[in-house]
Amino acid sequence: MLPFTLEKVTSVQAAIAAASSGRRFIAGGTTLIDLMREEVERPEHLVDINTLPLSEIRIEGSDLVIGALARMADVAAHAGVQRLHPLVAESLIEGASPQLRNMASIGGNLLQRVRCPYFRMHDAPCNKRTPNSGCAAIDGLNAGHAILGTSNHCAATHPSDVAVALVALDATMQVRGPRGERSFPVEELFRLPGDTPHLEHTLLPGELILAVRVPGGPFSRRARYLKVRDRASYEFALVSAAAALDIEDGMIRQARLAVGGVGTRPWRLRTVEKALIGRAPDRKIFETAARLALEGARPLSGNHDKLELLPRTIVRALEMTGEAA
Amino acid sequence: MTTNVIGSPLPRVDGRAKVTGAARYAADFNQGGQAYAVIVGATVGLGRVTGIETAPVEKMPGVAAVITHRNAPRLPYAPHKSYIDPATGERLHVLQDDQVRFYGQPVAIVVADTLDQAERAAAALRISYAAERPLVDPADPKARPVVPEAGKQPDARLPADTARGNADSALAVAPAKVDEIYEIARENHNPMEPHATVAAWNANRLTLWSKSQFVVNEQAEIAAVFGLPPENIQVICPFIGGAFGTSLRTWPHVTLAAVAARQVGRPVKLVLTRKQMFFMTGHRPRTLQRMALGATADGKLTSIVHEGTGETSRYEEFMEALTSVTGFLYSTPNVRTRYRLLPLDIGTPNHMRGPGEASGVFALECAVDELSYKLGIDPIDLRRRNEPAIDEGENKPFSSRSLMKCHDLAAERFGWSRRLPEPRSMRDGRLLVGMGVASASYPAFHAPANARARLLADGTAEIEVAASDMGPGTYTSMTQVAAETLGLPIERVRFSLGRSDYPPAPSHGGSWTMASVGSAIRAACMAVQEEAAKRPRDGRPIEATASAQRDPDVAARFSMHSFGAVFAEVAVDPDVGTIRLRRAVGTYGIGRVVNPRLARSQCIGGMIGGMGMALMERTVLDPRDGRPVNAHMADYLLPVNLDIPQLEAHFVEEIDPHVNALGVKGLGEIALVGMAPAIANAVFHATGKRVRSLPIRIEDVLTV
């Protein structure tokens, strides 16, 4: 690990000022320190933001507001979250391990780096780690990689679970930077790799995530997260799906669907949603709609199975959702 | 006088030390003024080192030495082979030439004042290579099988070829047949504790605090490497944080720590990284096996053909008992086995819990299961119809064999009678439920061992053996043997192990520690009592050393093995293919159970290992350069708590008067054997799809 300085700040203002002069925020450190140990991340100066008053979890009407520093475990265990926004709770519980969830913050979760193994290997080319060095995964072992949103420069999936739920639910983020505060959909935080896979998100220099707002809706409580993987815990998704349905009189009035493990960013499936609206929530309908998820899918040498697994995961998640609430 | 401590479920005598942190593991033995060493591994899979820019790194802060093949001392590497080393080939001579034989092979070692400095210097070292594409996939047609040299003699311990009757012609005419290929992925041991060595020289004497399952061999090997008399080397390892076989051999990092310490003239500490443990310290070899069974319509086996191939390195022929069980597990007049090796550009594999047997039994027990469906005979019943009266391979009686007793007990505990025979016929809601069974077997080995017993004036006793305890509870079980033999309460006995200057013990592997070391301790305790009876009580300690080994005549007369039966229930999600183990029951006939609490814990651990083998574990190598791509605990899947359902382990009453005076057979390995085929068979029963390649994953059952 390279040496670094660590400074604590007590105000949002000071944090932003420090970050504007090139310092990196550290929250739970579960991603950042891990990658610093491997010298993939090499910040020289860190600002510890853990003492900032950003860990509140609040229900405002039917909306949920999660402070950027709220821990995954605390959000998942929050009674209001479980009751009104079960999809958020479920996607958090399915992520990482209990130890990690105790440390990991929501802001840090959204900005976690990819799990592509070559990203961590200094002796392998990786455009994301070292721009223009090549991509070891595209012609290498890529069973875990994305089939949607890939480019010839990078095909790593975005690993976050809760981000899939947030994107499905049209959550927005509130950020503040040297030029003031703004808010935008969580979905817009993530960039596609294109030919600049080292640029992952749309935050401006110095911007601090303050909170995430999850709007409530008639579908909030009929919502499930299905994460498919070989072991029951402590593994990233092979494929996952966050689904929410508003069903009235035996008809789907609104649908929200996003998937993980298959896209270079949390992948919202609006065409599938549209195909569900006005239909009865039954398996046949789900199956027809789920097939639309593969539009534009580009499998690599090792991940053809995801073409089969993705629609199945969607169908099952929708079914679970139909059974919920 | 006897206190009946053998057989009682005592908690671990070292449990408190372990949970309070008082137990010291290799890396805990920090020495004053020590420096830190970090190994630099080759970043190519085959070729030659053409350049190393040491000068800039030598100038980095704190750096004490950068040692490469160019400036490393030429080490004597006197011949040394113990039974734990491959019989054919020669160990890796570390930093003695410019050749790269596998990805990650040590090509330099950097020593610095602090670990940070050493890591940074190691990361900064620029090395250039003339690289070639390595051959790392045993299924690659370019991989050429060889007959293992040490298996060529008909009386070899692991013969390359065996035959009785004419298996091939019997197979050709058999009314019922199974003839399939089974594959098992490469696995890494992944114990919690990393390999670590602290090396300190004092003139020509070397002390190594080093993670080892075989301290006397580490002493002998390092003596040979440095051309020193063994008494100049002391190896100390009181505790091991899991090993599963990875610390049986003495790997090159031990030599490197000693080289570094001598070079910088200070003690040196070297701890391998998790990543390095994926290529420097052995692995369970990938295997490919053809298993063919022939049978009559009523399920009597008429033929078994078993052809197994395991990968090995280019420089050593690692052999394991892949085909050994096939000759005696069931009764049949015709058996042919063939064992071959595939030399690849990888590090040498080594023994991993249940070595050989676990892989061979997977193929045999899946094939037997396949046959049971073909014939429409209950799998337990099929095994019963082929239960042999004697070991038909060796033509000797078994010293004891409780295989069918194990099946009966397990079937009852498991509720096998509730199973509907038809595949895909059992459901729990939407989930497909399957039940599977497999037999298990592992030899009841016994090696010569020595022990010292000392009676002190205060009425306590001290026992010393150069044994190891990697977790099974050796500290506790040996204390029980000594307490019982001496007629002392357990608190009055202090058992010490893990020093090479103690009376020598065999390697802590092969499930023979209880039999071998236990018998030696019993002998030493009896000897010291005899000595005490002769001597007046004058307050001086009374000491006796004794050795024990199996009576060769008895060994020649009997075939000695542990047997077991494993039952597993899985649930498979028919939509998304997830496979979850729901419960498992293992029953074992292992002779006398010295400590049921520890034995149960051993079995549960072994069953979890078998579950990993069945459903999760595999080390994936990039064919381009042989690098393991999942050398990380987040990516190499092992079962976690949430995966582990209710596991039961039971022991059948078994009195074996022949194995040894204690009547113990050992159980560390057999607990892993059998679990993988039981699960694979359950997956078939659940889904109707036969997966013959481990681990079985979502992709394998997705489209069933």
Ligand SMILES: Cc1cc2nc3c(=O)[nH]c(=O)nc-3n(C[C@H](O)[C@H](O)[C@H](O)COP(=O)(O)OP(=O)(O)OC[C@H]3O[C@@H](n4cnc5c(N)ncnc54)[C@H](O)[C@@H]3O)c2cc1C
């Ligand atoms: C072994 C392992 C397994 C895991 N498995 C899963 C999984 O299955 N599913 C899943 O979703 N996640 C998983 N994770 C990821 C885990 O959830 C993230 O590491 C964690 O959420 C990151 O949060 P943190 O607070 O520790 O972030 P940090 O490591 O402190 O920071 C991460 C990044 O975010 C930036 N940052 C942090 N807070 C802010 C803020 N308020 N504003 C702006 N920038 C900020 C930091 O500068 C840094 O770049 C796993 C992690 C590990 C190590």
Ligand code: SF4
């Ligand atoms: S897929 Fe992306 S992260 Fe992985 S090696 Fe290629 S560029 Fe790097």
